[in-house]
Amino acid sequence: MGSFKDLTGQHFGRLTALESLPPHGKNSSRLWLCECECGEIAIVRGTDLTNGHTMSCGCYRKMKKAVPMSELRLHRIWSNMKQRCANPNKRDFKYYGARGISVCEEWRQDFWNFYHWAMLNGYKDGLTIERVDYDGNYEPNNCKWIKATEQQRNMRTNRVFEVFGRRFTLTELCRLYGQPRSTVTDRLDKGQPLLTALKKNGRYKLDNRLLELSDRLKELRDKKGDLEYEVKQVNGEIENITTEMIGLMTTDELSSFNRNGVTFSLVTQEYPAPEPERKPELWAVMKEQGFEHLFTINAQTLQATVKELIAENDGVLPTWLDGLVKIAEKNSIRLTKSKK
Numbered sequence: 001m002g003s004f005k006d007l008t009g010q011h012f013g014r015l016t017a018l019e020s021l022p023p024h025g026k027n028s029s030r031l032w033l034c035e036c037e038c039g040e041i042a043i044v045r046g047t048d049l050t051n052g053h054t055m056s057c058g059c060y061r062k063m064k065k066a067v068p069m070s071e072l073r074l075h076r077i078w079s080n081m082k083q084r085c086a087n088p089n090k091r092d093f094k095y096y097g098a099r100g101i102s103v104c105e106e107w108r109q110d111f112w113n114f115y116h117w118a119m120l121n122g123y124k125d126g127l128t129i130e131r132v133d134y135d136g137n138y139e140p141n142n143c144k145w146i147k148a149t150e151q152q153r154n155m156r157t158n159r160v161f162e163v164f165g166r167r168f169t170l171t172e173l174c175r176l177y178g179q180p181r182s183t184v185t186d187r188l189d190k191g192q193p194l195l196t197a198l199k200k201n202g203r204y205k206l207d208n209r210l211l212e213l214s215d216r217l218k219e220l221r222d223k224k225g226d227l228e229y230e231v232k233q234v235n236g237e238i239e240n241i242t243t244e245m246i247g248l249m250t251t252d253e254l255s256s257f258n259r260n261g262v263t264f265s266l267v268t269q270e271y272p273a274p275e276p277e278r279k280p281e282l283w284a285v286m287k288e289q290g291f292e293h294l295f296t297i298n299a300q301t302l303q304a305t306v307k308e309l310i311a312e313n314d315g316v317l318p319t320w321l322d323g324l325v326k327i328a329e330k331n332s333i334r335l336t337k338s339k340k
Helices: 046-050 059-066 073-086 091-095 105-109 111-120 148-154 170-177 181-189 194-199 208-251 276-288 299-312
Strands: 015-021 031-036 041-045 127-131 143-147 160-163 166-169 256-259 262-274 325-337
Touching: 015 041, 015 046, 031 046, 041 046, 073 091, 073 105, 073 111, 073 127, 105 111, 160 170, 160 194, 166 170, 170 181, 170 194, 181 194, 208 262, 262 276, 262 299
Parallel strands: none
Antiparallel strands: 015 031, 031 041, 127 143, 160 166, 256 262, 262 325
16 A cells, blocks of 8 residues: 555545545555535545545435436536537637647536636636636636637737727727618728728717727726626525524524624514405495505505504404405514624
């Protein structure tokens, strides 16, 4: 047996080596206790980890069976990447394979290696793969995920011009000046100067202020999109955590507890809503009772008003609303600062 190599804490695909286990038998390899990203525990030979033979607890194979690879967007990206680097019949081969650009063996031989790298390096639907060094290969250290519009700007086939000290593709300039790209291309091919080709019969005038505003608007909209995505993710996690906490506190018959200066309380919130079949009657009764100022009434004003009426009526729904309003209850967790 060779010298011991400590793999503790190292990552091998989806596996993380936790601790070494004693070998079994005179000639057997050292075994490692590993944790998979899916949460399962696996015992793997050290040699199988280091040579890349084993990269998961087996969930890769389950994924292959559960999800047809042809339905994965990442699989199409992987397939197209290989084709433009290796298939001379592909239209884009001249920009890739013919220039000596290739796909690294790790990705070329196994889609799931590429899939794993993508998921750990920021892949989201709508993004596309980009090489950092345009003369380099498709490999983990030379690739990143960017928006498709950004990649289109970087394509070798784009004509790029400098206007007002900034670089623009011809497509971007045509859009700003309101000109058909084919028309401007034809004018340029006939020898017309760039600005003449752009401004002739153009609908808009381009200036530095417009550029500044357009850049800022795009920056803010991109930022808003990123924030909205993050908020959606955070809200989803909050909902999941709240649901699990409600279950645990209900099981333990725990109404509240303190942690790090914060009180977590199990509360029940009420959400009044009109009975679907009796909405006209409800609106008529609300008007008779002096609530015509609420109209046009909506779900928010109804909820707020009915809650006030219940509070004023010792926590009970007024009898004149019986059968017209239904009260839905929903548990939630309320956070308040603990009293010192």
